[in-house]
Structure formats: C-alpha cells, structure tokens
Amino acid sequence: MTIAEVSKKYDLTPDTLRYYEKVGLLSPVPRTKNGIRDYDEQSCKRIEFVKCMRNAGVEIEILIKYMTLLGKGKSTVKERKELLEEQRKKLLEKQKNINETINRLNYKIKIYEEISLGKRKDFTEDL
Amino acid sequence: MTIAEVSKKYDLTPDTLRYYEKVGLLSPVPRTKNGIRDYDEQSCKRIEFVKCMRNAGVEIEILIKYMTLLGKGKSTVKERKELLEEQRKKLLEKQKNINETINRLNYKIKIYEEISLGKRKDFTEDL
DNA sequence: TATTGACTTTGAGCTAACTCCAAGTGATAA
DNA sequence: TTATCACTTGGAGTTAGCTCAAAGTCAATA
Numbered sequence: 323m324t325i326a327e328v329s330k331k332y333d334l335t336p337d338t339l340r341y342y343e344k345v346g347l348l349s350p351v352p353r354t355k356n357g358i359r360d361y362d363e364q365s366c367k368r369i370e371f372v373k374c375m376r377n378a379g380v381e382i383e384i385l386i387k388y389m390t391l392l393g394k395g396k397s398t399v400k401e402r403k404e405l406l407e408e409q410r411k412k413l414l415e416k417q418k419n420i421n422e423t424i425n426r427l428n429y430k431i432k433i434y435e436e437i438s439l440g441k442r443k444d445f446t447e448d449l
Numbered sequence: 450m451t452i453a454e455v456s457k458k459y460d461l462t463p464d465t466l467r468y469y470e471k472v473g474l475l476s477p478v479p480r481t482k483n484g485i486r487d488y489d490e491q492s493c494k495r496i497e498f499v500k501c502m503r504n505a506g507v508e509i510e511i512l513i514k515y516m517t518l519l520g521k522g523k524s525t526v527k528e529r530k531e532l533l534e535e536q537r538k539k540l541l542e543k544q545k546n547i548n549e550t551i552n553r554l555n556y557k558i559k560i561y562e563e564i565s566l567g568k569r570k571d572f573t574e575d576l
Numbered sequence: 577t578a579t580t581g582a583c584t585t586t587g588a589g590c591t592a593a594c595t596c597c598a599a600g601t602g603a604t605a606a
Numbered sequence: 607t608t609a610t611c612a613c614t615t616g617g618a619g620t621t622a623g624c625t626c627a628a629a630g631t632c633a634a635t636a
Contacts, residue, residue: 371576378550403561423505427537434530449498
C-alpha cells in the first residue's frame with residue numbers, strides 16, 4: 323500500500339505517517355526499488371494500534387517505548403504488561419474526569435433549558 | 450484568599466492562576482491596596498469550574514468564550530447552552546474513544562497475563 | 577520530449593497551555 | 607535598619623505533536 327492509501331484508510335495525513343515512522347513508532351516501512359514506501363500488513367496493524375491509543379490520548383513517548391519492547395520479543399512481556407497497565411490506569415482516571423464533566427454539563431444544560439422555557443425566572447448564575 | 454491559598458486549594462500553580470486571569474478566564478480578581486490578589490467567592494467558583502473543564506480537556510479558548518457570555522447576562526443563555534452542548538458532544542466522543550482503548554488494553558493485558566503464566570506458549574504478536 | 581503528479585528528504589514553523597525568569601514592591605521579622 | 611519573603615509585572619522559553627515548505631526523484635502521460 324502506498325502512503326496515500328494508508329493515509330486514506332486510517333485518516334492520518336502522509337506527514338503524520340512519516341512522522342510516526344521517523345520517531346520510531348513503526349519499524350522501518352518496506353520500500354519499492356525507488357525508495358517509495360510500500361506499507362505491509364504489519365505496518366498497517368501498528369498504525370491502527372497507534373491511532374487507537376493516540377485517540378485516547380496515550381503519549382507518543384509511551385508508544386515508542388512499547389513498540390521498542392515489542393521489537394525485542396517475548397523476554398519483554400512482563401515489562402509490556404506493566405506499561406499497558408499504567409496506561410490503563412491513566413485512562414481510567416481520564417474517564418472519571420470526563421464522566422464528571424459530562425454530568426456537570428448535563429446539569430448546566432438542563433438549567434439553561436429551563437430558563438429558556440421560562441420555568442426559572444429566579445436563576446442565579448452559579449456555574 | 451491569597452494566590453498561594455487558592456493555588457493550594459485547587460492544586461493549580463500561582464503562574465497558572467495568573468495566566469487564567471490574564472487570558473480572560475476570570476473577571477479581574479479583586480486586589481488589596483498594594484495590588485495583591487485577594488480572591489473572592491466568585492473567583493474561586495470560576496476557578497473550580499475551569500479546573501473541572503480543563504481536566505476533561507475542554508479548550509481554554511472555549512472557556513474564555515463561555516466566560517465572556519456569562520459576563521453579558523441572561524441574553525446569552527441560548528448561546529451558552531449551545532456552547533455547552535457542543536462541548537458535551539466532544540466529550541461523549543472522547544469518552545467513546547477512551548472506553549474502546551481501555552477495552553483493548555484489558556484484552557492485551559489479559560493475554561500478557563496468560564503468557565506470563567505459561568498458558569499461552571503459542572502466542573503470535575498481533576497488537 | 578516535456579510535463580505532470582505522487583512520492584522523497586531535511587528541517588523549519590506552528591499551536592496550546594502552560595512555565596519560568598528577571599526585576600521590582602511592600603510588609604514583617606531580626 | 608536591614609533582610610527576608612510573598613507577592614507583582616512583562617515577556618521569554620518549553621513541550622508535545624504535528625504541519626508545512628523547499629528542493630529533488632521518478633514513472634506515466636500528452
């Protein structure tokens with residue numbers, strides 16, 4: 323697959339794909355004889371994984387570390403597990419924050435709704 | 450309340466508090482005769498609100514817009530409601546991404562666990 | 577043959593959200 | 607009185623994660 327195809331498939335710009343490769347998120351992508359990237363199955367899987375993690379806000383540095391461990395084979399399983407557990411912990415925390423904020427927004431929006439409908443003429447701004 | 454007290458209370462650095470004020474997230478904080486900030490109830494409420502929103506990743510630009518509308522009184526209720534609805538939509542999307550990623554991490558961690566326990570000697574790296 | 581268009585590289589530039597620094601002020605402690 | 611300390615300001619610096627620009631290569635088309 324060319325970079326344009328992969329770019330379309332995963333909705334990441336070619337620049338971003340090259341950047342990910344440069345910083346070590348992807349093991350060097352195979353090339354044609356003229357040096358043009360020809361993404362294989364493995365590269366695509368990694369890109370999909372990275373995209374998923376990035377969408378959740380996992381830092382690139384962490385992903386580089388993970389990919390490096392992955393490249394070293396089975397001896398790094400324990401370390402990889404610990405790394406993923408740490409990220410999960412962070413995401414659970416983030417999830418909690420987001421849930422709290424959504425609840426707060428729900429409340430505020432409901433109040434504004436009521437004001438709009440004239441059900442609350444008494445409203446004092448409280449945030 | 451002094452900036453140091455507020456800083457401690459909300460776990461935000463004094464620099465961050467001054468920054469928030471400078472960019473317009475807080476209406477000018479009251480001062481003592483020597484120009485030292487003396488945070489009042491309203492300032493604290495705003496700080497708490499901003500902190501909650503920032504913890505969920507809501508952009509400062511958006512919050513500035515919201516605070517500006519808030520300052521203009523009841524005529525902006527509809528606009529404020531729309532703004533909050535948009536942010537809620539973004540957070541729901543984010544929540545979805547995070548949930549997906551947590552599920553994926555749970556799966557990976559489980560697999561690594563099994564490998565560690567010798568239950569899976571056959572494992573092929575798949576991400 | 578000439579040009580188009582997708583690719584390549586290197587390296588600079590950008591944005592958000594802080595974070596830090598230098599220089600100054602004013603109240604309190606020794 | 608002198609020194610300390612928490613505060614003040616303006617403005618520069620930092621970090622993550624891209625994003626863009628310039629200059630070049632190569633295969634395919636007019």
